[in-house]
Amino acid sequence: MKQHTIRHFGLRKRLRQLRPSVLYRFLSLELMRTLPRRSEFGLVIAGVLVGIAAGLSVAAMTLIARTMHSTIFGLAPDQRLSGAAVENPILLLVAPIAGGILLGILLLLLARWRKRPLVDPIEANALHGGRLSLTDSLVVAVQNLISNGFGASVGLEAGYTQVAAGFASKFGSKLKLRRSDMRILVGCGAAGAIAAAFNAPLTGAFYAFELIIGAYTILSLTPVVVSALVANLVARLLSPSDAGIDVGSVGSVLxxxxxxxxxxxxxxxxxxxxxxxxxxxxxxxxxxxxxxxxxxxxxxxxxxxxxxxxxxxxxxxxxxxxxxxxxxxxxxxxxxxxxxxxxxxxxxxxxxxxxxxxxxxxxxxxxxxxxxxxxxxxxxxxxxxxxxxxxxxxxxxxxxxxxxxxxxxxxxxxxxxxxxxxxxxxxxxxxxxxxxxxxxxxxxxxxxxxxxxxxxxRSAHDVGWIRNLTVDKLMRADVRTADAAMPLEEFRARFPIGSTQRVILVDEAGKYAGLVLVPEVHADLVEAKDGGVLVRDVARHRSDVLLPTMNARQAVALFDQTESEALAVVSDMIGQRVIGLLTESHTLRRYSEELDRNRREISGEL
CATH class of the missing domain: 1.10.3080.10 (Clc chloride channel)
Incomplete structure (x- = not known):
């Protein structure tokens, strides 16, 4: 108790010694970290900040692309490339080739610098809980600007959503958001990007719901819509001439x-x-x-x-x-x-x-x-x-x-x-x-x-938690093993009934050799019948094993296929070193618990 009091006094003393500006930043950061985790209002504030970042990103990328079009193709500042009359036909041929060469050089450098594939917002929300690299997102934006700026037949929307979602994910990581809140914040970034690009907040919001988050919930409604509105407002303040699509009068509908x-x-x-x-x-x-x-x-x-x-x-x-x-x-x-x-x-x-x-x-x-x-x-x-x-x-x-x-x-x-x-x-x-x-x-x-x-x-629905629920996280590592060449009588003596339910057999090389049910071995006690019989002769599932990288869904499917209540887990299919045991009942229970937790997160019950 005394030690705790001394430690608490030391913390207060250090806080008093901090300058007011540093103390203010410290308390503000702590507040920003805890508020989105504890209240919906905090998530809305985070959505506002992400919307501002999305609006700025769209305005900046649009300006860069328009400047590239004007410089490379000699257009007036208010002209769109695909609607302009470029008088020099050689320029029309050379510009996309130059862009391809420049992009190829960048791809060559990236192949040596970054080995992992670039993750987009849909994949991030579906598999990685909304986590994607801001650096990778900026790389995608640069590639998109090179492609579009030199005339390749692609739009900037992929770059818009990538950068905005990247900022959202980075911000969410700093706030240490839960998985469900992180996915919503990434949706806020994408919503803001599309809203700002098309001057269409509702379009941006439902783009996030349908394509990035994968579901519409009351919990996600306010932050996503607010982010779309804020992003559109910021983009229109910076680029009032980029007003989306104008189709004119469409007439009456019968x-x-x-x-x-x-x-x-x-x-x-x-x-x-x-x-x-x-x-x-x-x-x-x-x-x-x-x-x-x-x-x-x-x-x-x-x-x-x-x-x-x-x-x-x-x-x-x-x-x-x-x-x-x-x-x-x-x-x-x-x-x-x-x-x-x-x-x-x-x-x-x-x-x-x-x-x-x-x-x-x-x-x-x-x-x-x-x-x-x-x-x-x-x-x-x-x-x-x-x-x-x-x-x-x-x-x-x-x-x-x-x-x-x-x-x-x-x-x-x-x-x-x-x-x-x-x-x-x-x-x-x-x-x-x-x-x-x-x-x-x-x-x-x-x-x-x-x-x-x-x-x-096939969508941005969160299936990453299923992939993260792998066999190595579910299995028991404290398993009982025995030599597959052990006589049946010796096996009965070593593992009397009630000592354990299952024993995994291994051969002289240490490889998996089968699974034995102890009650089944003790069911027939006629010694003469068992004379000279080895325990491997009564083993089950000699070729049916689980790998540690399999997820719960794959494990359940294998349980159904083999009609087994438990299977051994081996290191790999070649070495087959036994590392654990997994039962079907435990797998189904943990799968149901995670499924229910994921449902409660989506519905806002957590």
């Missing part, structure tokens, strides 16, 4: 318009599948070739440059080209040709190694499909909608096919048009497109790329 909208949604779902498979085909072709990874972006730049010489509208994300085609009267062949050029340019850009996403590219291509569909609408028996209306429907339907998030794209249409009847029409098309993709394909663009890497995740 009940009969739902039939062509549903058909357009189904078409966009099929096109989205083809587009994602096209990107995968380019990546697979490049991977199987003998071309080094750092050379591929330059080759992709050659193809994109040649396509840009046909139409500069394939360059960059497509903001300028989208507005240009929404306002102009373009022929069927012109729209079809531009769609094919943009689709090839986007697939080649991403497949060859340029960093970016298909968010805005899918919006642009969807708008082209919508305007193409407007030419066929009169032949379907109804043609009351304007081409701009079909463009909005196609824009949202193709984007949901590629990116995912039906409500995200529906709210984007609402915030772009401000028209509720039009939003309901878009919702019908979006649901149709999403249903087609989930039924026939099963993946969005991000999760499809995870699948190609061998991952099994």
């Amino acid at each position: 009940p009969a318009d739902y039939v062509p909208a549903l058909l357009l949604g189904a078409i966009c779902g099929g096109v989205g599948i083809l587009l994602m498979q096209g990107v995968a085909l380019v990546e697979e072709t490049a991977r199987k070739s003998a071309i080094p990874g750092y050379v591929r972006p330059a080759i992709g730049g050659i193809i994109v440059g040649l396509l840009a010489m046909i139409s500069p509208q394939v360059l960059s994300g497509g903001h300028g080209a989208l507005h240009l085609n929404l306002e102009a009267n373009v022929t069927i062949l012109g729209l079809l040709g531009l769609f094919l050029l943009k689709a090839v340019a986007s697939a080649v850009s991403i497949g060859s190694g340029f960093r970016g996403g298909l968010f805005f590219a899918s919006l642009f291509m969807g708008a082209l499909i919508g305007k193409l569909f407007a030419f066929a609408a009169p032949y379907l028996g109804h043609a009351s909608l304007a081409p701009a209306s079909y463009a909005v429907v196609g824009m949202s339907a193709l984007a949901v096919a590629v990116i995912g998030g039906p409500l995200t794209m529906t709210f984007l249409a609402l915030e772009v048009t401000g028209d509720f009847p039009m939003t309901a029409l878009v919702l019908a098309a979006v649901i149709t497109s999403s249903f087609i993709v989930r039924t026939l394909f099963g993946y969005s663009f991000a999760t499809w790329r995870f699948h190609l890497r061998g991952e099994t995740i």
Whole structure:
């Protein structure tokens, strides 16, 4: 007691000796660490700070990209690359090649500097509890800026969300947030990034709910929405001219318009599948070739440059080209040709190694499909909608096919048009497109790329806790072992009934040789029958073992397959050194406990 009093007095003395400014910073840091863990209000404050960081990041990256476009392609400050008339055709060819070479050099340096793969927000929330490296996020942003700035057919949205989520994860790590709160904060960063990029807070919020967090809960609603609003406000204060998408007047919607909208949604779902498979085909072709990874972006730049010489509208994300085609009267062949050029340019850009996403590219291509569909609408028996209306429907339907998030794209249409009847029409098309993709394909663009890497995740739902619940954390290490060559009589003498339930056998080399149930060995006591019998002769599951890296779900599946109540855990399949024992009942109990804890965290009960 006296020692505790002395220690407490020493702490107070050190606190008194601190300067007021240092003491204030110390107390502020402690308050920021404890407040988000103990109250929802603290998480909202953290969301505000993340929203500010997201808005600043979007404004900074947009400014850098616009400056690069102006410098490299000689554009006016207010011009968009894909909507500008670049007079020098050689520049259209050379710029993407130069960007590919520069990106290849960066990839070569990264291959020597950072060996681990870069983690994006969806993967971080699904597998790593929201933890991703801020350094890696900044690297992704630089790659995205090089790709977009030199004209590759990719948008900046991937860089926006990566940087904002990276800042959120770093901030959450400093605050030592719980796993569920960390995932929400990463969602706040992504929500702020999309809201600031499109001047659409609702779109940003539901992008976080559907694609980054993987679920909507009351606990996550306030911080995510607040972060989206704050980020959008910051971005508009810094870049008031970047006001998202302007589609103009979309006209009135009648009940009969739902039939062509549903058909357009189904078409966009099929096109989205083809587009994602096209990107995968380019990546697979490049991977199987003998071309080094750092050379591929330059080759992709050659193809994109040649396509840009046909139409500069394939360059960059497509903001300028989208507005240009929404306002102009373009022929069927012109729209079809531009769609094919943009689709090839986007697939080649991403497949060859340029960093970016298909968010805005899918919006642009969807708008082209919508305007193409407007030419066929009169032949379907109804043609009351304007081409701009079909463009909005196609824009949202193709984007949901590629990116995912039906409500995200529906709210984007609402915030772009401000028209509720039009939003309901878009919702019908979006649901149709999403249903087609989930039924026939099963993946969005991000999760499809995870699948190609061998991952099994299909959304940002938190499955990382299952992977962390591994056999080595569940098993018992204090196991009873015996020599497999031991006579049965000696085994009975060493392990009398009641001494233990199971004994693991090992051979003379120390390898696993089977599992013996002690009560079963003592069940038949006819000595003559057991004469000369070794204990290995009554062993079970001689080839059925668990590995320490298996997760609980894999262990349960193996228990079902072998119809065993317990299995031995070995170091590896080659050495098979026994390191523990795991029972099915303990595995199921721990799995249920973790599942319930995860449910309570998501619902806010913890």
